[in-house]
Amino acid sequence: MVGADGLHSRVRALTFGAQERFERYLGIVVAVFDVAGYRPRGELTAVMHADVGFQMLRVSLRDDVTMFCATVRDDGGAPPECPAEQQALLRRRLATAGWETPAILDAMASARTFYFDRASQIRMPSWTRGRVALVGDAAACPSLLAGQGSALAMVETYVLAAEPARANGDHARAFARYEACLGPLLRSKQDAARGLGVAFAPRTRLALAARNTVMRLLGLPHVPDLVMGRSFRDAVELPALPAA
Ligand SMILES: Cc1cc2nc3c(=O)[nH]c(=O)nc-3n(C[C@H](O)[C@H](O)[C@H](O)COP(=O)(O)OP(=O)(O)OC[C@H]3O[C@@H](n4cnc5c(N)ncnc54)[C@H](O)[C@@H]3O)c2cc1C
Structure with missing residues (x-):
């Protein structure tokens, strides 16, 4: 069973425990x-x-x-x-x-x-238990500050769909590969997003001034690609989907 029911996932609550345990x-x-x-x-x-x-x-x-x-x-x-x-x-x-x-x-x-x-954010040591797996925000919500939650949810879903066939239906092996393939990437996205609160709600005048300067610079040609381009290009090796 796959829980794809978002940040406030009921499947997570029923399978892994109350949201407060995992919500940051x-x-x-x-x-x-x-x-x-x-x-x-x-x-x-x-x-x-x-x-x-x-x-x-x-x-x-x-x-x-x-x-x-x-x-x-x-x-x-x-x-x-x-x-x-x-x-x-x-x-x-x-x-x-x-x-x-x-x-x-x-x-x-x-x-x-x-x-x-x-x-x-949802931070869990593992997104699978028994025959239950979580994807998307239910599993590893990076928060809206990351600006990539939808893309990550699709990548997670793709990997989760591909792995059972590669593991000849052995769901335990497939789930282990799913977590190994995406765990480091998702944690790094979550870590990066934590630092972006300054852009969405700066705490101090100084932080506001820094935010506004960066925003102005992002309006210059080539600067967005230089500053942010790398954070949107991830070298993730995706498993091949089985032939239909
Ligand atoms: C304001 C805002 C702006 C954002 N901007 C971006 C952005 O620019 N780019 C980006 O990539 N991401 C963005 N995100 C994040 C992105 O929306 C999420 O990461 C993404 O939607 C996660 O997809 P999901 O399918 O895992 O969860 P969701 O999109 O939350 O989908 C979960 C679904 O499960 C359903 N559901 C829940 N409980 C039940 C139940 N008990 N029974 C049946 N159905 C249920 C819900 O109705 C919902 O349709 C933003 C988020 C917010 C809040």
């Missing part, structure tokens, strides 16, 4: 919501604004809809479960925030959709 909260909450008719608006444009403790992303979608993504530092206890309390937390944390933030928080009340969660 990164001190940032994320909210994503979309609003019709928000102004200002730039067609096909994404605008980012960051200040100490948060970043707000505004993305213009089609049909006069605007999507917002707020990443907000919150070192407090467990974030609230219900949308009303989650929105109240955002209003508290962003009460003195400048730029368009007050207007965005007003618009949030009439959001068409609203997503809220902790930015967390």
